Amino acid sequence: MKTQWVKNLQPGLQVASNFGIYDLGLAKNKNGAKYLKVTLGDRTGMIEARVWDPALAESLSRGISPGDVAIIGGTVVEFNGLQINVETCTKTDRAQVDIDDYRRCCEQDTGVMLARFKAITGQVGDPFLQALLSSSFTPELRQQFRRATAARVIHHACCGGLLQHTLEVLEYCMKILEIQGALLSPDVLLTGAALHDIGKLWEYDQEGLDFQRTDAGRLLGGHVILGRDFIRQRMAAITGFPGPLALHLEHLILSHHGQRDWGAVEEPHTLEAIALHQADLLSARLNQAAGVLRSQTSSSSWTQYDHHLGCSLYVPDRAAEEAPPW
Ligand SMILES: [Fe+2]
Ligand SMILES: [Fe+2]
Structure with a gap:
């Protein structure tokens, strides 16, 4: 059952809830130890997660796939935004969940x-x-x-x-x-x-x-x-x-x-x-265009170039005081 939502996660919180698996892949740290990078999500947002235990990382990389829903146990930490350090991960039967809660x-x-x-x-x-x-x-x-x-x-x-x-x-x-x-x-x-x-x-x-x-x-x-x-x-x-x-x-x-x-x-x-x-x-x-504005995290008055729109967008509310050129 879905008990914790991405939008409510805070640093230090213990997590024990279902999340959608959007992406995952093995990576290596500076010492050559394998860890698993996972992108989790639900209808309220997305969050990065890491499996640091090399044995668990290996076994999950074979047992879990993007598109699955899984019960994630772990701790929310602050690292380039919020991230979950995963300690347990158990695949959930898709038939047992409402998929609309996870997308x-x-x-x-x-x-x-x-x-x-x-x-x-x-x-x-x-x-x-x-x-x-x-x-x-x-x-x-x-x-x-x-x-x-x-x-x-x-x-x-x-x-x-x-x-x-x-x-x-x-x-x-x-x-x-x-x-x-x-x-x-x-x-x-x-x-x-x-x-x-x-x-x-x-x-x-x-x-x-x-x-x-x-x-x-x-x-x-x-x-x-x-x-x-x-x-x-x-x-x-x-x-x-x-x-x-x-x-x-x-x-x-x-x-x-x-x-x-x-x-x-x-x-x-x-x-x-x-x-x-x-x-x-x-x-x-x-x-x-509204999506481009929503996804902008910086406080700049111009968004990043969006190749679908073919331009950057200007955000008047964030513009610095500037004397008009006329
Ligand atoms: Fe259309
Ligand atoms: Fe169309």
Whole structure:
């Protein structure tokens, strides 16, 4: 049972609780003695740990793997931040734990988000598109969807992140419809938004601790192709589904990344596809930038260069007093 959380650990505390094993590897100290470096985590954070006993380090390096959950016994110490000196480590049966306690989870309430998702998608009036939505988001798939991640690291990379991101995209699309809705088909845009990243259910190992990409995700073109294949099957099962509508929806999925070098199979060629791409980009970029700011530990007013964003971010609150140049 989970009794101690990473965010509550303090120097000097004795630990005896389950943690997720994120990474581990043997290393040698200055005297050539082997020790084990371990990265532990739970839904509240990550912490480094060390197994200094060479015999225990050797045996754990063979018996424990990343992705496992284990009961860790040891002491919290201060060393370049907090660290656990591990004295005992016993693998736990994954079936006995709630894996969501051991991995990043989004802060928003997934029940509330799912209710809003249903309220927005419930506004789709076209019977074929409504049939597509209900045959796609079955009760079983909804349960997978509410716990899924949207990415391994870049944006919305947490349990519940796919629902959070998809809902943000839907909300942005609702705003676009409010402002420039006369140009667009609301039913097509909202259906495309709801389904645009559905392929992520199969692109990432949604039951794993750190959401590795699956073989299917790596071999079959990622969530763009997996998602297109999914909706193609669902549309084919709906009698009389209009061909041009099917073509348009497949295009929304294939083009939502906007540019070929961002993973789009095709650039957006319809107004709805342009709108969906911009809504998707806005949700992803803001979340990504917020993550860069959160992970900054220094008090500098500039973050480290982030190669996903392609820039550093400026933090106005941390800026030193400086006379403007004009
Ligand atoms: Fe995507
Ligand atoms: Fe997306």
